[in-house]
Amino acid sequence: GNSVTQMEGPVTLSEEAFLTINCTYTATGYPSLFWYVQYPGEGLQLLLKATKADDKGSNKGFEATYRKETTSFHLEKGSVQVSDSAVYFCALSDRDTNAGKSTFGDGTTLTVKP
Amino acid sequence: GAGVSQTPSNKVTEKGKYVELRCDPISGHTALYWYRQSLGQGPEFLIYFQGTGAADDSGLPNDRFFAVRPEGSVSTLKIQRTERGDSAVYLCASSEWGRGTGELFFGEGSRLTVL
Numbered sequence: 001g002n003s004v005t006q007m008e009g010p011v012t013l014s015e016e017a018f019l020t021i022n023c024t025y026t027a028t029g030y031p032s033l034f035w036y037v038q039y040p041g042e043g044l045q046l047l048l049k050a051t052k053a054d055d056k057g058s059n060k061g062f063e064a065t066y067r068k069e070t071t072s073f074h075l076e077k078g079s080v081q082v083s084d085s086a087v088y089f090c091a092l093s094d095r096d097t098n099a100g101k102s103t104f105g106d107g108t109t110l111t112v113k114p
Numbered sequence: 115g116a117g118v119s120q121t122p123s124n125k126v127t128e129k130g131k132y133v134e135l136r137c138d139p140i141s142g143h144t145a146l147y148w149y150r151q152s153l154g155q156g157p158e159f160l161i162y163f164q165g166t167g168a169a170d171d172s173g174l175p176n177d178r179f180f181a182v183r184p185e186g187s188v189s190t191l192k193i194q195r196t197e198r199g200d201s202a203v204y205l206c207a208s209s210e211w212g213r214g215t216g217e218l219f220f221g222e223g224s225r226l227t228v229l
Binding site: 004032034036042043044045046049089091093101102103104105106107 | 117118147154155156157158159162170205207216217218219220221222223
């Protein structure tokens with residue numbers, strides 16, 4: 001079956017620091033990959049996505065590259081802000097069966113201090 | 115509203131009681147999903163509707179859980195004889211079927227506490 005493993009948190013960084021949150025996956029098919037973010041008091045929302053190998057998803061200064069050879073989709077940002085403090089979830093879905101039936105990691109809590 | 119709406123946002127009940135959680139998806143989204151999120155974990159798939167029918171209910175933990183979507187829009191998740199282990203945040207999401215790549219639009223969730 002499908003599974004997602006992401007870096008355990010919590011992660012605490014100072015403003016303007018570099019961020020990496022690791023995510024690796026196991027999938028029976030050829031998945032689409034996602035990062036969702038949950039800000040305090042809000043619902044999950046899509047941060048970025050990639051649908052095929054070597055695709056790079058990007059949004060709000062965050063990037064992640066779909067690496068089929070290492071089955072990874074690590075999230076990076078060059079300079080974090082206090083407003084990036086949130087819980088980040090890596091997820092995959094199998095387009096061949098049900099594109100919206102996603103498998104999620106357990107989330108990584110990021111706190112950015114001024 | 116423009117987003118996925120879930121009610122109630124918070125529900126406290128006693129063990130053994132019956133609970134209903136409601137989801138109003140984004141207008142025009144034919145696919146609707148229920149997920150459950152326990153503390154410190156990611157969302158876990160429960161059930162998926164395409165239109166009015168449950169196309170995949172493989173994530174429902176047991177027969178105490180049931181969901182309906184009678185008119186292809188609003189959905190209700192029903193939990194009978196609640197147990198303390200049912201305490202979690204129940205998330206609803208919708209998407210456009212046949213388009214996009216599986217992106218889900220989530221509501222803010224219904225937090226269920228079973229005492």
